[in-house]
Amino acid sequence: xxxxxxxxxxxxxxxxxxxxxxxLHQRPVALEVSGLTKHFRTPRGTVTAxxxxxxxxxKRELLSVIGPSxxxxxxxxxxxxxxxxxxxxxxxxxxxxVSGPGPDxxxxxxxxxxxxxxxxxxxxxxxxxxxxTSSFAASSEAREWIELVGLxxxxxxxxxxxxxxxxxxxxxxxxxxxxxxxxxxxxPFGALDAQTRCQMQSYLLEIWKNVDITIVFITHDLDEAxxxxxxxxxxxxxxxxxxxxxxxxxxxxxxxxQLFNPSFMAVRQHIDRLIHPPGQGHKEAPVLRLAVADxxxx
Amino acid sequence: MTRPGILKNWxxxxxxxxxxxxxxxxxxxxxxxxxxxxxVSYVPWIWHPDVKIELSAEREGVTTxxxxxxxxxxxxxxxxxxxxxxxxxxxxxxxxxxxxxxxARRKNQKLLRQLAPLASSHDWLPFAEAQNDAALYxxxxxxxxxxxxxxxxxxxxxxxxxVRENWKxxxxxxxxxxxxxxxxxxxxxxxxQGKPANPIYLPAPDEVITTGLRDFSAEVxxxxxxxxxxxxxxxxxxxxxxxxxxxxxxxxxxLCGVFDFFSKLFEPFVDFFRYMPAPTFSTLLVAVLxxxxxxxxxxxxxxxxFQMVLVISKTTRLLDPSLLEAAQTLGAKPRQMVTHVVxxxxxxxxxxxxxxxxxxxxxxxxxxxxxxxxxGLTEFIETQGRFRNFDRVFPIIxxxxxxxxxxxxxxxxxxxxxxxxxxxNGAPSQGIPRWARSTxxxxxxxxxxxxxxxS
Numbered sequence: 175x176x177x178x179x180x181x182x183x184x185x186x187x188x189x190x191x192x193x194x195x196x197x198l199h200q201r202p203v204a205l206e207v208s209g210l211t212k213h214f215r216t217p218r219g220t221v222t223a224x225x226x227x228x229x230x231x232x233k234r235e236l237l238s239v240i241g242p243s244x245x246x247x248x249x250x251x252x253x254x255x256x257x258x259x260x261x262x263x264x265x266x267x268x269x270x271x272v273s274g275p276g277p278d279x280x281x282x283x284x285x286x287x288x289x290x291x292x293x294x295x296x297x298x299x300x301x302x303x304x305x306x307t308s309s310f311a312a313s314s315e316a317r318e319w320i321e322l323v324g325l326x327x328x329x330x331x332x333x334x335x336x337x338x339x340x341x342x343x344x345x346x347x348x349x350x351x352x353x354x355x356x357x358x359x360x361x362p363f364g365a366l367d368a369q370t371r372c373q374m375q376s377y378l379l380e381i382w383k384n385v386d387i388t389i390v391f392i393t394h395d396l397d398e399a400x401x402x403x404x405x406x407x408x409x410x411x412x413x414x415x416x417x418x419x420x421x422x423x424x425x426x427x428x429x430x431x432q433l434f435n436p437s438f439m440a441v442r443q444h445i446d447r448l449i450h451p452p453g454q455g456h457k458e459a460p461v462l463r464l465a466v467a468d469x470x471x472x
Numbered sequence: 473m474t475r476p477g478i479l480k481n482w483x484x485x486x487x488x489x490x491x492x493x494x495x496x497x498x499x500x501x502x503x504x505x506x507x508x509x510x511x512v513s514y515v516p517w518i519w520h521p522d523v524k525i526e527l528s529a530e531r532e533g534v535t536t537x538x539x540x541x542x543x544x545x546x547x548x549x550x551x552x553x554x555x556x557x558x559x560x561x562x563x564x565x566x567x568x569x570x571x572x573x574x575x576a577r578r579k580n581q582k583l584l585r586q587l588a589p590l591a592s593s594h595d596w597l598p599f600a601e602a603q604n605d606a607a608l609y610x611x612x613x614x615x616x617x618x619x620x621x622x623x624x625x626x627x628x629x630x631x632x633x634x635v636r637e638n639w640k641x642x643x644x645x646x647x648x649x650x651x652x653x654x655x656x657x658x659x660x661x662x663x664x665q666g667k668p669a670n671p672i673y674l675p676a677p678d679e680v681i682t683t684g685l686r687d688f689s690a691e692v693x694x695x696x697x698x699x700x701x702x703x704x705x706x707x708x709x710x711x712x713x714x715x716x717x718x719x720x721x722x723x724x725x726x727l728c729g730v731f732d733f734f735s736k737l738f739e740p741f742v743d744f745f746r747y748m749p750a751p752t753f754s755t756l757l758v759a760v761l762x763x764x765x766x767x768x769x770x771x772x773x774x775x776x777x778f779q780m781v782l783v784i785s786k787t788t789r790l791l792d793p794s795l796l797e798a799a800q801t802l803g804a805k806p807r808q809m810v811t812h813v814v815x816x817x818x819x820x821x822x823x824x825x826x827x828x829x830x831x832x833x834x835x836x837x838x839x840x841x842x843x844x845x846x847x848g849l850t851e852f853i854e855t856q857g858r859f860r861n862f863d864r865v866f867p868i869i870x871x872x873x874x875x876x877x878x879x880x881x882x883x884x885x886x887x888x889x890x891x892x893x894x895x896x897n898g899a900p901s902q903g904i905p906r907w908a909r910s911t912x913x914x915x916x917x918x919x920x921x922x923x924x925x926x927s
Contacts, residue, residue: 289817304805332893
């Protein structure tokens with residue numbers, strides 16, 4: 175089926191959007207990744223998960239990383255957070271080379287990873303307490319973060335008493351309470367149902383608006399990436415390489431109504447074609463012996 | 473044909489039964505074995521392979537003497553009875569022919585004592601005075617004249633007849649006992665009587681209960697241990713052994729689970745050592761630690777600690793690694809990850825492991841109490857078992873079982889109280905009534921909310 179609606183070029187930016195991007199590029203670089211390569215040794219030989227990945231993220235930017243499954247998105251974010259070591263390449267946060275995990279880079283996992291033996295507030299207090307903040311100070315700070323994610327009523331609940339969306343909000347509050355300079359989010363809303371996911375996306379933008387934080391957001395959901403991001407990094411699979419870094423020409427503040435905005439659809443279509451090139455993956459199903467011919471079902 | 477509702481839906485694959493049915497089945501799981509035990513014990517000849525002799529007799533020329541309380545096989549008993557009847561027939565024959573033997577005075581004295589067990593079971597005669605012939609002589613008279621009627625067990629009509637026959641002869645010579653005045657010709661022997669009985673190794677429930685109650689309430693001579701002393705002693709050995717095993721085993725287990733260094737350093741040897749059965753060290757332990765409780769505690773320790781290291785290191789490894797990663801990204805240092813993530817994270821599973829290991833410690837207890845100077849409950853079992861007093865052994869076995877079971881149920885109920893956050897991966901605590909569980913939960917939720925609220 176051909177798309178009958180004529181869409182603008184995804185590179186077309188309204189003056190206000192292009193002015194915003196110009197200002198964004200002037201900001202200091204929060205995260206600089208250069209030549210990141212990761213090989214895995216398997217019994218069948220060496221597999222290259224990431225090959226010479228380089229990009230930079232500016233202060234208070236929200237960058238999404240998207241790509242087909244198995245393109246090494248998760249490996250990338252795990253290396254960035256310091257949970258895995260790269261085979262080659264360098265990682266700088268505000269110009270300082272970093273290796274290994276540290277409180278300057280926060281992480282929100284898909285699987286929530288809340289500490290089940292701690293209440294919501296104690297979970298949020300965890301990071302500050304580790305760095306030696308007194309528990310009284312950490313507690314009052316934690317209250318503010320919990321209020322920010324709208325869970326004040328649940329500060330003494332245990333994680334198992336919360337829904338998936340609430341757990342992820344706690345996880346975000348916990349990561350932010352540590353005041354990292356960059357926040358990595360690894361498909362944070364992947365385990366949530368569609369409606370909750372939409373809500374959480376709006377929540378995230380609200381929080382981001384109020385907090386001085388640079389976000390690198392890993393996702394496989396195209397709409398989510400376009401809705402949230404300033405720029406989208408598209409990864410190729412096998413090996414994972416940077417295919418293109420797309421600037422999203424949709425103005426801010428974002429609104430779910432913009433899903434039907436022509437420039438939104440244009441950029442969405444462009445990335446979709448990058449990830450799923452036309453003519454690929456569309457195979458005719460073989461005709462089975464028991465096949466039923468029905469003219470209304472084609 | 474439709475089945476009534478009560479018969480429906482008992483067997484549904486992987487579906488919980490309603491609470492009432494679960495309770496009924498839980499009760500049945502205890503009542504069924506008890507019912508089976510009672511059934512074989514009380515319904516005559518369902519199984520009863522033995523006859524418990526209540527009234528015995530000595531036979532001419534046979535050296536094996538059965539006394540009341542002895543068990544003989546069911547097949548042999550009629551043979552025994554017939555032999556005594558034949559002897560009585562011979563006595564009667566010779567009496568009729570007038571060729572009655574003489575010089576049977578000594579034998580007759582013994583014959584009078586046939587009634588002693590019957591007399592003591594009726595409290596007509598203290599058990600210790602089974603050879604008080606004067607008193608027995610009176611009892612023969614009383615039974616013959618009908619003054620006393622035996623009821624536990626009643627005499628068979630045949631035996632009652634014999635008592636009367638004998639009393640005729642006895643009263644003819646003297647109304648009071650006197651060895652010299654006993655008839656010189658042989659009296660008739662009482663025919664052996666008995667009742668169906670379980671083999672000696674399976675006493676009936678009532679025997680177990682009565683002897684159990686008697687043993688536990690018995691006054692003992694000073695210097696000897698009462699049953700509750702023994703019980704305390706046993707508990708002390710097991711808890712000391714288990715305590716030291718925890719002190720050593722838990723830290724090593726956690727270190728092995730967290731650091732590959734300790735895992736490779738300790739676990740291969742521990743894995744090897746646990747295959748050497750703890751009891752094989754018993755003589756060594758006694759030689760090193762001498763008599764007393766030390767070698768016993770050491771045996772429980774050895775039997776438990778090696779398993780504990782392996783089980784706990786495995787539990788530690790099962791902790792969700794993403795929690796450790798999350799802690800790392802939040803800036804936790806390695807030491808903090810152990811103290812703030814690993815230890816609190818594994819506590820509920822660790823608790824369950826310890827519960828299971830405590831059960832193992834109980835099995836070592838029995839062996840531990842036998843080494844060196846025997847002690848505790850096991851010494852009692854061992855001694856009474858030697859005398860074949862199995863009715864005194866069973867209460868102790870049941871006591872140990874009940875102690876272990878109750879302890880386990882209490883600990884499992886406490887699991888939910890101690891770790892309210894651990895959801896349903898805790899222990900099954902269906903054994904605890906719901907009201908008890910909710911009460912416990914109410915108490916702890918109050919205490920935790922108090923302790924959590926800061927300042």
